[in-house]
Amino acid sequence: MNKKTAAGFLSLLLIFVFCLAGCSPNKTQAPESKTVTVTDMAGRQVVIPTPVNQAVAIGPGSLRLYCYVNGIEKIVGVENFEKNNPTGRPYALANPDLKNLPVIGTGGPNSSPDAEKLVEVKPGVIFCDSSLDKAAADSLQSKTGIPVIVLSYGSLGTFDNTIFDSLAIIGQVMGEEKRAQEVIDYIKNCQQDLRDRVKDVAEEEKPTVYVGAMGMKGSHGIQSTQAKYPPFVLLRAKNVVDETGKTGSVNIDLEKLIQWNPDKIFIDEAGYDLVQQDFKKNPVVYKSLTAIKNGEVYGQMPFNFYTSNIDTALADTYYIGKILYPKHFKDVDPVKKADEIYTYLVGKPIYAEMARDFGGFGKLTLD
Template identity: 60%
Template structure:
């Protein structure tokens, strides 16, 4: 009997050690995410759990940037404006499952974040673009007790340092730093390629171009344009609206367009219906334009849907380049290039859907749909 005691004791000791080894792991605080301090685009220092597993993105463009960095699977709620209006937003076409997520607020460029709904989905971090300044970001963070990280598109999207910094910040917080670096490199390569194709063309040899019917908090007619229009800037185009000395969205007088009389006119297809209706009422005005008389009227896919769809803006730049400088862009198939861009940034080629929704890259007629 005495010989058996050590065996029993040994067995009991082993069992105790196994149980003791399991016990602390079940209650260990080691499962709590480690934290790091980051500086957001408002210059705020924020302590974030990394990698964040549950995230939300609010305000114009925030969710888009998250999708570019492969963060869609971490999103636990979306704004109502995203759920109700996915048209024109490639990031939602590529990630339709996002529209089934819980609503975390109304959304929209002039909306107020809903602290209660944001807190209800218990995200590790709230990404926000455009809706808040430094003070309001601090206030939202205090109300929700959730880290708030402010992003920015800067003033020169799609190719803006603030866009690159925002992507890298999202990547760091979500554990997708490698992907963020790849996206930034891709955007910079697109910018370099577009400029390299056009940088040596003398100004006097460039056609004079105009883009009309640009969206600006809603659809507008041909008088709505943009000085320093990003797709034109990217290809060094000779935009007649730049002669105003302004930057950004502007409304011009019809007489101004007649005096400019550009060689080529692009129409934002979100406003094409308004232009066609106006043509029925004022055919003489349009028929007086050189571009209309010579058939130099082209459609652009709208990219201003909840701020800049960076992918579509770049695709528009390549299409505009193909139209304005056919020799320099002879190797580019605009639809194929658009799908290359969508595929890289979003993981899916969605040009066909965008073309079905708006018309796609093509010559336009003002007399037929």
């Protein structure tokens, strides 16, 4: 082979090699980036790079909703509030390892996000509660360079349909649409089951009811109550407070409760000690109530702890239904139902822990 022929052959060989290299996949090439765009509960359109492998949830109730959908595996930091005693917060009771995660801010009601600490843990997304309006969420996103998603419990804070929208958004962002829909369906199925059980209850079968010692940014005595109380609404119960025409938290005079004189009284157990203290100051007044004379005072577990615990609210509603309409709930064991609900939503049957902390389902005595 002469030099000219050899040079030509070498040129063809090099071309062939380069062609093979061009046709072969480049294993070091970065994968194509993907994003998901969601409209959050503040009406903001937010673009999130996916998949999201690290997340945080800040502000009242955000971490709870996140845990319902996605557990805690991808949570990389928590507010200092979440490191406090988990009493009354089923998602925290079921996930004690939360307290071992890095601190990303103060947390608690009326606190402000800590942009610097949020950046330190490098989340792919920040979920926050609706106390951050559009402007505040935009500001936090600008300061951190991390997508911020606003969630909401809605105006009722317990069984408001807004919660379902928030759960769906979490599922969409985290790639857990199936689990999010399952959670939504589970809650809706419980609600429908409760409605179906009471739909044929005659008006004359319904006792008048009252719920006292309702928590609202702290514990309160028997005069703290709620009009249009969600469990009572779902059970079509005769809530004496509804005659006020109000919705939500109401503080009444003790004389008004005496005037209403409900057949059955439910006490939020977070405020039971305060009720006991007040009873000792006014035993004659309290003993004039028919419910107290007849032993018709019942404890229910508090569900307003750092916004509403949907699981406890559902468990309480089944228990209240059992007390008000026993023959319509004869197949329901409230304790087993509570553990079923807790297991589905937070992964563990924690009724015993809730009962240890508050007293659980049962009659209460005032003395």
